[in-house]
Amino acid sequence: GDSVTQMEGPVTLSEEAFLTINCTYTATGYPSLFWYVQYPGEGLQLLLKATKADDKGSNKGFEATYRKETTSFHLEKGSVQVSDSAVYFCALSDPRSGGGADGLTFGKGTHLIIQP
């Protein structure tokens, strides 16, 4: 079945450091890929997405590129801020043949802590 593997945390960085959170996936079809973020005390919210190979999703200074050849969707940011402290989830959606919606398959989440 489908699965998502992401680096385990917590990841602790200093403000303005470069961030990479690795994510790889396995899927039977041709999935769309997502990064969701959960700030303290809030619900999950979509950070960025990519729907086909070589697409780059970007938002709030974060980027991730859909790499079909390496089945990866690593999240990057050039200069992190304290306000980026949150839990980040990589996820995929892999509609079965015939269409229709399927639930997202999530990774376990990576807790990011940014220190001033």
Next chain:
Amino acid sequence: GAGVSQSPRYKVAKRGQDVALRCDPISGHVSLFWYQQALGQGPEFLTYFQNEAQLDKSGLPSDRFFAERPEGSVSTLKIQRTQQEDSAVYLCASSLVEVLNTGELFFGEGSRLTVL
């Protein structure tokens, strides 16, 4: 309200009790999902509704779990004869579109269930 609303936010139940968790999706959203998130894990798919039709309930862990959305809006997740392993955060999410791979899921803050 503008977002997905879940209630109660926190529920403590004695083992064997029945519980009901409510989700108010964003008005007009066709798709509604329930997820279960254990501590330190990513959300895991439970069930999916398209309007009032429950199209996928493959993620429900046992026949003690039951979900409904009778009028295609509010949904209730019911857990009968709760067990300690049911302790988790139960997330509700809704989406405007029917096909998930291009759409965005909007999550509620979750209902945290603790079974003693």
